[in-house]
Amino acid sequence: MAILVAHPMKRSPSGLAPIIAIDRKGPEPLHRQIYDAYRTAIVDGSLRPGQRIPSTRVLASELGVSRFPVLNAYAQLLAEGYFTSRIGAGTVVSSSLPDQFSSTAPAGTRVAATRSGPRTVASRCSMLPRLGVSPWLLGWGAFGVGQVAADHFPLHIWSNLVARRSRNMDARAFHYGEGLGSKALRETIAGYLKTARSVHCDAEQIMVVSGSQQALQIAAGVLVDPGNPVWIEEPGYRMAREVFALAGSHLIPVPVDREGLDVAAGIKRARKARVAYITPSHQFPLGHTMSASRRLQLLDWAQSTGSWIIEDDYDSEYRYESLPVAAVQGIDADSRVIYIGTFSKVLFPSLRLGYVVIPSDLVDRFLAFRRVTDISPPGLYQEVLADFIREGHFARHIRRMRVLYHERRSTLVASIQEELGSMVQVLGSEAGMHLTVVLPDGSPDVEIAHRAAQQNLWIWPLSTSYVTDAVRPGFILGFGNTPAAEIPQGVRELRNLLTGK
């Protein structure tokens, strides 16, 4: 057989070539083999219009053939319109293909036509919801949850630090990093946590991760066996719930009230839970702060049953009415708390940097688990972030954002009062970048959120945060990325949606 065209592209200095298996003993001449390989790759969409083609010299050397067959093949492909030559740009795949192929599907969209045999995937994977069905998770703009004021980020400072670090990468920085993450960054995080969050830790207990999500994944992997009961807040953070569900744990929804997680209810439902997952500084999504007595009760429970507490402290840097509340980890005398923090709110979520403070005796376990996930976190942005914190930009940015978000939050609360009045109850506006409005029982929050998304209002339906039937409808409204001037209009649109106008 003469020719094989495989799909993965092979990189060359001047452009991309399909993989061409040359058969010197086959009946087809070499130029025909090369021609057929390109033609097939163009027709099946593996090579796209406008894509650069390697020079004849480069391809001949890669294939280990003389230049003549390559020149011949290219000449034919040019003559038939598969290639075009652009002065200064070399040879590229033509954007208008010869007629006989114009009726086929667009390049790159073709998929294998036939499939046979079972295509079974893990059942725990198929239980995960598909992102596409929840438009509010994807939209960018008014009331989007977890969205920061990107236009207020000190990009000039950040980009200077990125440039400085990239220019000065030493040879060691090209290799795998430490499993715990950059020492420089861990030391700055430890300093910050001790001062700002009353967390007890040193740099050797800190693992830099790609956001809280990876911290949760590693913690669940280290701590939870399939079938173990795990307390989750009800309502709670869906992304945490799904991590524990994927780990095969037995989810125990524990109600939250104004004092946070109802520890007594948890004990009643599953005293011997392996883990309790909590958001004590700003409960997600209802926004309550866990009371001191509940914190102590939870720690007592964990100590007496040998359970672990996972404290997700995702947005406590922003508190508007009072000083930030100290972390549960800081009053834990028995090293039962795994403390998770993130830079997603204080900087920006696409950075994918967070950290976990691990009890000393579990550090090796976390490291072993991390090794089989991503080995170590990417190096460059860790060093940039360490510089950003050390040079004072981080503290300054938080101070500025606190003022900005305070204004946005106050405008949102005032607009809700004015437009929605007694129709809703506002919760959790004392901290963070979102608040929650609770609607009368039975309100169709999911349906309204779908309609709101069509008007570019990205409100999250509260009912999706519950696992039991004891659902309260409402919305989670982000204000981080919604300028104060746009908030009143957004709330008016929300009122119209609620009143069916």
Ligand SMILES: Cc1ncc(COP(=O)(O)O)c(C=O)c1O
């Ligand atoms: C409860 C909670 N934890 C953590 C996060 C942040 O996750 P990550 O650090 O993976 O971006 C969020 C974001 O909305 C959150 O609501």
